[in-house]
Amino acid sequence: MSEADLKRRILAEVxxxxxxxxxxIEANLAPHVELAREIAGHLLFAGGKRLRPLLMVLCSRLCGYRGGYETTFSTIFEYIHAATLLHDDVIDGGRLRRGRPAAHRIWDPPAVVLTGDFLLARALSIAARAGRLRILEVVANVTEEMTQGEILQLQRKGDLDLTRDEYLRIIRCKTAVLFEGACRVSALLADAPAGAEEALGRYGHHLGLAFQMADDLLDYTEDSAALGKLPGADLREGKLTLPVIHALARASEADRRTMVGIIEQPDFSAETFAGLVSLLHRYDGIDHTRRQAAMEVSRAKASLDFFPASKIRSILMDIADYALIRKS
Amino acid sequence: MSEADLKRRILAEVxxxxxxxxxxIEANLAPHVELAREIAGHLLFAGGKRLRPLLMVLCSRLCGYRGGYETTFSTIFEYIHAATLLHDDVIDGGRLRRGRPAAHRIWDPPAVVLTGDFLLARALSIAARAGRLRILEVVANVTEEMTQGEILQLQRKGDLDLTRDEYLRIIRCKTAVLFEGACRVSALLADAPAGAEEALGRYGHHLGLAFQMADDLLDYTEDSAALGKLPGADLREGKLTLPVIHALARASEADRRTMVGIIEQPDFSAETFAGLVSLLHRYDGIDHTRRQAAMEVSRAKASLDFFPASKIRSILMDIADYALIRKS
Structure with missing residues (x-):
């Protein structure tokens, strides 16, 4: 099925x-301080996919939850996500986000940092209102792992020796733990059996890895109009991802030198970047990453075998497929 | 009693x-990422007073707690405090902290921002391990109010029309809610009756207000050797505090113009600053603030009437007195 068809099928259902x-997301923002709302809103209402809250809501339905708190609760995963994007963009000096200028180019970076802090704190307050200790443990753990992943990524920025294992650890912390958390707490909210929690946790984990790998691929396969940011942005920010790590490890000495030369000069032109991309193709960096992401998608879908077939389960399967073929 | 004597008496007991x-504080830091430990350690092990964790531990004793988790638990209040100091110094461009160069002058500001995030997340994980939902609610609420206070302060930076009420709201959010939280959760940890929780919450609230007012006074009354930072630092960062707000409201037209002229030129010399301080004295800004702080100390101590006289209660009374007469 084409990307557009799959997207249409999912959207029709949800x-x-x-x-x-x-x-x-808008209602729960309600800060007492207008500036935070403005800055948070600039990012939050710029057409995000709402994938994390959507997963949480769908997984809670899959577990038969009828308590009515799932939608409110799901916003915390969008807030945590937005908080990390705000801090990330300040940290990396990212220029575009969701097709708009990054927040720190409009407001002072300090105000953006504080708005990130506010969103994180808001998320925790909403989580506390669910009245389940285990949920708060999961959310606290998610935020702790995410910051550790960010610090690791920052520390290894621009390092050409970044290993595949380190890459996997970084994407697990920065993306998969939040997906896993969103799916896992839905089972907790629904008082589902431990098996359901584990199955959904695995689904979220593998989906998150696939999602991030696919995201890392887009940087080498799509143009800026589709991305809402500059292609090659990861590399310009010194972030080595799987397509590059895999290709670097397999390239001839001469080609490796060429690639390293490009990576070390982050002001590369569009032509130079195109040359790098063709080397990534030659050394299987692109296809290898796609295969790895596909494998994670399969694992995510297999985790759902725990549940009997249903409409909701089909949508979750479709979302897993979509993670891989999406172009933005 | 002199400052030195009172300090000695408190320290002998605790x-x-x-x-x-x-x-x-050192043991619970244990991040998997060395950089965060280094940056956090630079601030955490630079001779802080540990007042927030100490209050939590003492209040838990006052409530008869014997569970053994109070010391571990108390670290979260030092971590949250340190996280806000790290973010604050990045935000304000503060140069000195506890007599050392501020962290963002040694490490990249992004790494410092992330270390703040990490400390906050770590605090929440430790809080979750206490296994009490109500405690997590209090902690989540504290972090939310603190970020709102910081945003408000940032938003009103350099604004000469900052009112006394806004000042009180800012110091409540940025200081008193954390003191209040530390004292309140000790009662929760100890399963103390609601009256004890309320009394300790009030004690922390008033002590926090007094502590911050006294801190704001130090900026006009002590030299940089005692402060570990430059005198007049608040004003250089565009922060109007009660001594200035009170004096501005009472000054003659001419003196007000002089003061405004100094405040609007944050590169003032030591002589110019001395001139401002004498105007603050003339218009009662210094003494008024001291009287207000003394009133908050009285309220804090009165809150402890809920508890019968004891050694621990005396120490808490002494700490309240110390908040006011401390010179650093």
Whole structure:
């Protein structure tokens, strides 16, 4: 199925959920301080996919939850995600985000840092209101692992010796733990059996890895119009991802030198970047990453075998497939 | 009693607690990422007073707690405090902290921002391990109010029309809520009756206000050797505090113009600053602030009437007195 068809099929099924999530994201923001709302809103209402809250809501349905708190609760995963994007963009000096200038180019970086802090704190307050200790443990653990991943990524920035294992650890911390957390807490909210929690946790984990690998691929396969940011942005920020790590390890001495030369000069032109991309293809960096992501998608889908076939389960399967073929 | 005598009397009583807190702060840091430990350690082990964890430990004793988790738990209040100091110094461009160069002058500001995030996340993980939902609610609420206070302060930076009420709201959010939280959760940890929680919450609230007012005074009354930072630092960062707000409201038109002229030129010389301080004295800004702080100390001590007289209660009374007369 084409990307557009799959996207249409998913959206047709979840439009009610997405509308409710959208409304809750705005309603729960309610800070007493207008500036935080403005800065947070600039990012939050720039057309994000709402994938994390959507997963949480769908997984809670899959577990038969009927308590009515899932939509409110799901916003915390969008807030945590937005908080890390705000801090990331300040940290990396990222220029574009979701097709708009990054927040720190409009407001002072300090205000952006504080807005990230505010979103994180807001998320925790909402999590506390669910009244389940285990949920708060999961959320606290997610935030701790995420910051550790960010610090590791920062520390290894521009390092050409970044290993595949380190890459996997970074994407697990910065992306997969939040996906896993969103899916896992839905089972907790629904008082589902431990097996359901584990299955959904695995689904989120593998989906998160696939999602991040696919994201890392887009940087080498799509143009800036589709991305809402400059292609090659990861490399310009000194972030080595799997396509590059895999190709560097297999390249001839001469080609490796060429690639290293490009990576070490982050002001590369579009032509130079195109040359790098063709080397990534030659050394299987692109296809290898796609195969790895596909494997993670399969694992994510297999985790759902725990649950009997249902409409909701099909949507979650579709979302896993979509993670891989999406072009933005 | 002199400052030195009072300090000696308090320290004699709590040295065991302080040593245990010191050890726990190091032990609980244990991040998987060395850089965060280094940056956090630079600030955490630069001779802080450990007042927040100490209050938590003492209040838990006052409530008869014997569970053994109070020292570990108390570290979260030092971590949250350190996280806000790290973010604050990046935000304000502060140069000195506890007599050392601020962290962002040694490491990249992004790494410092992330270390703050890490400390906050670590604090929440430790809080979650206490296994009490109500405690997590209090901690989540504290972090949310603190970030809102920081944003408000940033938003009103350099604004000469900052009102006394806004000042009080800012110091409540940025200081008093954390003191209040530390004292309040000790009662929760000890399963103390609601009256004890309320009394300790009030004690922490008023003590926090007094502590911050006294801190704001030090900027106009002590030299840089005692402060570990430059005098007049608040004003250089565009922060109007009660001594200035009160004096500005009472000054003659001419003196007000002089003061405004100094405040609007934050590169003022030591002589110019001395001139401002004498105007603050003339218009009662210094003494008024001291009287307000003294009133908050009285309220803090009165809150302890809920508890019968005891050694621990005396120490908490002494700490309240010390908040006001301390010179650093």
């Amino acid at each position: 439009q009610g959920e997405l509308a409710a999530i959208e409304q809750a | 040295q065991g607690e302080l040593a245990a807190i010191e050890q726990a």
